[in-house]
Amino acid sequence: MRAIPSANREPRPGAASPVPLIATRAVAKHYGAVRALVGVDFVLAPGEVVGLVGHNGAGKSTLMNVLAGTVQRSSGAFCYDGAEIGAWGAREAQACGLRCIFQELSLCANLSATENTRIIHASLRGLGWRRRARALITAALDDIFPGHGIDPDRKVAELAIGERQMVEIARAFTQTSVPVRGVILDEPTSALGHTPTEQLLAHIRKAAADGIACILITHRLNEILAVSDRVTVMMDGAAVADRPAAGLTRSDLVAMMGSIEAHGGTGRAIGPAADGAIVVDHPGRDGADRPICVRRGEIIGFAGLDGHGQRDRLRAIYAATSDVPVAYVAGDRGAEGVFPLWSIADNLTIRSLKALQRGGFVVPGAARALAEQWAARLKVKAPDVDTPILSLSGGNQQKVLFARALASDAQVVLLDDPMRGVDVGTKQEVYALIRAEADKGRSFVWYTTEMDELSNCGRLYVFREGRVVEEIPGAQINHARILEASFGGAQTGASHG
């Protein structure tokens, strides 16, 4: 628990100001058919601190990108400081004193902290700019993170990740010709140690007292409760709840994120082939981590917030499993899935070449037959298997990657969030296929960021901060339970019964 001087917080006059700094009405954002934001009403008063919470893909980062001008909204109204805004870009946001600390670092690693400060300040130019920029960033660092020990003239690439985060935060609070009005902090503390985190939270309160409004997005609910005046909860691209932070508890927040939409549904019953033979037994990395055990015919789900170690664990399992054949279905198709210049058949059979070869040469007829058989089973929509894979839609490319794993001799199939950005119809087809294959005795380890997919699983492991913190048997799988484990529940380190 963090000790933040927050108890004696009193409402400031700014919070009741009639003109909000930011006010959006029914702001929506579509990417093709995907609706990232479905109509968000959001208000931020001058000097107010709003905490924004929600599960993966709730639309928090999209909303922040719209506010910061780095993503254009598809529709809806946006008022800044009382004025209706039409086109809103990063340049306008900067010029109006709205700063954003993005989730992925947006410093130039080849430049020093001083030079990075210059990038966001158009007025830092001419003779002596370097001296002024250095003074500016040093003052901000000293102000927010006393005792930081960062040399502003070192290249950012040479700084530790936490130090980079500190530089980026301090940079957002530097001020030249335009006064800073609002700062959006998207997961600012993910790379910070304990002391810098407390220093930052204290600074947010101080900035708010000076009239600088802040939006804080973080999965660490303690931090939200420590500094926010108000908490907004997002779900499925909409703001679903908005409460004053005073009096809220962690469990209230978790309940607000989960209970709005009653996702019933329990886990899937274990299939007929689950005869109890253990195919994967992977020890945890330390005492606080749980071992992972997969039986024949089981579908195991990896849950938890995105990026909390699920992918690393999948890869560790892949590397450690040698006694049974194992296949890996990549989620990031472009980077690690498809061979972009190859046909469907070549992409599909690459995992099975050992079985298809005779005397070191691939038997063409056998390869083609295998490709055609599996392309048909997965209903890949293409004229024939010689079609270049890039001419397929994303969902069909993903089907080919599934077919690659299923056509092979693999007994254990690891799924790395493979259904991201895939249409609903394809999803249902693939779910059915996974269940059918599991019934035949194949085992699946399935990392997914979509809550609904977890209902296909027979058992879940929930990850937090790189470790498995909870194991949920099939009968007990429900939304609230998963959320509670992902966020650390009412009290951290709750043991499961």
Next chain:
Amino acid sequence: MADTALQRRPRLTSALGSALQIGLPAATLIAMLAVIFWIRPSAMSYFGFTLLFKFAVPLMFAALAQMLVIMLGDIDLSIGSFVGFVTCVAALYLDEAPLLALVILAASIAVYAGVGLLIHVRQLPSIIVTLGMSFIWLGAAVTLMPGPGGTAPRWLVAFMSWKPPFVPLPVLIALLTALIGHLVISRSSYGAVLRGAGANPRAVERAGWSVRTIRCAVYAAAGALACLAGLTLTGLTTSGDPNVAPAYTLLGVGAVILGGGAFTGGIVSPVGTVIGALTLALAGSLLSFLQVPPTWQIGAQGAILFLVLAGRILFSEHRS
């Protein structure tokens, strides 16, 4: 989670590292000069320096043009044939119709900016676009002038053979361009934005800059520097030739990398690039002084380039 502020490396290694980036090519240059002066002490004179380095001047400008493009994370494979095109324009028109020559050069700089725009807007790989452009420039040059010919304007030849007091002309130009390049790219406030745009264009875009404008401007500047390379080369050879400078493309890349640049974008050093260009220009002379037969010289030049680059990579890996 450990307090990351405690895990700091001493500043000394960083300073030493950046000194090595420039120091290594500089040391190579001095070593080469030492060998030459040891074989032929008479070369250690005003006249000797002029002779040794005069053909380094156009290469230096071409290398700086390449450096600007590499700074953005791109590469320009058309510089060599563009320099050839410029020599043809200069030898054909600069004397008789200087206005026409200037218009053509200005238009070709605009074409360079257009190439930058095309690469940025269509997200095309610069290596493909500039490879195509290299044939276009060569074709344009051959259309103007099928073989070597024309005459350089007298003032240009006179400038290139000008003997300023105390400092030989090539050395003077090298010092001036290195100084200007250092001020503009490494020290100025806009230089920081340019280098930032090469390394992390999204971050620069998010800070409110237009990377499209930056790319156009940088390509135009590269075109202008390549024009300077072509003009100084015409002044030295006193004629135009479409095929005079194909080697400049890759020698320029070599000079940039030798001088501490990296293909990842954002990491370039104008001073290092100038020293790199001087080193590569001197490599040919060194081999002549060592009486390496002409048939072996090209290969030996490659070997020198390979050794120096390998040394640089060894040093930079040793650091990290």
